Amino acid sequence: MTKGKLHDGARPTMADIARELGVAKITVSRALSSHSTVKESTRALIRETAERMGYRLNISARNLRQQRTRTIAVVIEMAPSHDRLMSEPYPLSLLGGIMQELTAAGQNMVLTTIDLFAEHPPSADGVILLGQGVHDDAAAAIEATGLPYVVWGAAHGPPEQIVVGSDNRAGGALAAEYLLGRGRKKLLFLGETQHGEVEDRLSGFEAGLDGGDAAVLDKIACAFTVAAGRDAVTRLFDRGKAFDGIFAASDAIAMGAIEAVAARGLAIPGDVSIVGFDDSPGASIFSPKLTSVRQDWAVGGELLAQKVLELVAGDPVESRVMAVELVVRES
Template identity: 35%
Template sequence: MSTDTSRLAVTIEEVAAAAGVSRSTVSRVVNGSTAVSPTALEAVQRAIADLNYVPNRAARSLASRQTQAIGLIVPEDTTRFFGDPFFASIVSGINARLNRSDYVLNLFIASDDPGDKTTSYVRSGAVDGAIIVSHHTSDTFIDRIAAAVPVVYGGRPVRERERDYYVDVDNVRGGRDATAHLIERGRRRIGTITGPLTMPAGVDRLQGFREALAAAGLEAGPVEDGGFTADGGADAMRRILDRGDAPDALFVASDLMARGALSVIAAAGLRVPDDIAIIGFDDSPVATSVSPQLTTMRQPSFDQGEHMASILLDLLAGKDPRHVTILDTELVVRDSV
């Protein structure tokens, strides 16, 4: 008996497009859910018949495919991925949630690649869905991935759309609270080392910094981009000191950048916090490995990972989870302020 292998190429996205409904609606119909309108049910059933789609364990359509794999896509280079504790915490949270499911995690570090290889692999049907973390304005390939499989973003998407699912922390409030703490400690010439302004986290933390200063009637001190890396933080600190008018405090938008800044401050013969107070962001292991230990804004990275995985699993099960989840940050006071 011959087998119509053309069925294997049919995806749930094709069924959804033909029926004019969402992917979740098709999944509900295939899985026998009653939470579908009669009109949508008829449209999906007609599309299934027209496309010769037969849900069974052999079919590689999303409603019944058994890859049981989720892709974690990180558009960064390997140095940043393996050197930043933030990613380790995120991955731990994702993996902890997937360990309570039948899914496994595939990691894609999309460096030195405009996304073509990653996109082709994802669109081939190798994974059922994707989590995308640490994306920049230039990472347009993620739009092609989001068109192929369900996606949950770590952080607000750079091109946010109403239908997007993402988990983020309140970066604006985090930047505002950090800067307000410096003001409360009597600091008045306050600068910041930002993350990349091609990333929403970098933009939002800078916004919070500016809001806190404006509320206190203070002018912003030096603003330098440190790229969310230790070397970038060190370079930004050198540029600030080279101006010859060092601030008395800095909000540094990641602990890694703060570590780099601390090394330059010490080399310049300045003391923390006496000459310059420092607040970081993340509360990663870096914060307690430097001297003085960093006052920092804690973001619950492990929880972010768990939430992202849970939302994606809900999508794959045909459920309709909340689109936007925002987690709180928390000031952790140590010795650098």
């Protein structure tokens, strides 16, 4: 295959354009959606190359909107792994709410992942994206299609982006209030703040501690898994770090932290208090039962479906921030 040419009959993809120019696929995606993070000169070069290679995704998307498919694509940003399964409460609880609302509206749903969507976008009238990705990369890939879309996450993208999500800052503040109320002063935060939701949880947590004598001693980036939480806390113990409170960005991380603390013979919550985020079904049956910030995924799914259908219909739509609450248990 010569440079700039594809095999006969092959349809060019973003990956083909990226290889042609020696840039990342996400740069191509952002350039084709006129994302402000890509220089204008780079955008122009990518658009010219896409046209020369016969790339026609935006045209296809426009045609699909003119001839309705009565189908909504639900795109999951997370990559499934042995530690983080698609069968876990996230994303299943969100999917349940989405399916219920779409079915009631007589709409079909096609489920895919962000990588598959970027390469082979399905025929759909609109898109629901579950998870923005690091630095909003996943949302940029969806935007490149030209289809109306709604995101589950935090409002960190362009102001016109429609987002449904929980009040993550308020959730962080609730965690701070709880740990302060238990007299905890040496605190840890566990979570990857390159995700907008987690960044907001930490921001709210630190704001909730402001003015008091408690402090965040360490902020550990880790994936949304039990193993990641366990490993992060184990490493801190190995370094001789002393702490008496943990706020974890997800219940899975918090459960891993509990396992690591218990393995050192410390009592929970006697020696260390731990707060998670999500109030997933496992929080109430874990030992000890996990104190967690609750977000209502089922209602969130319904809202996502309602808003994407309103966008498809051309109606005015606004983002929605959902209230959270602290569910106090044993940890």
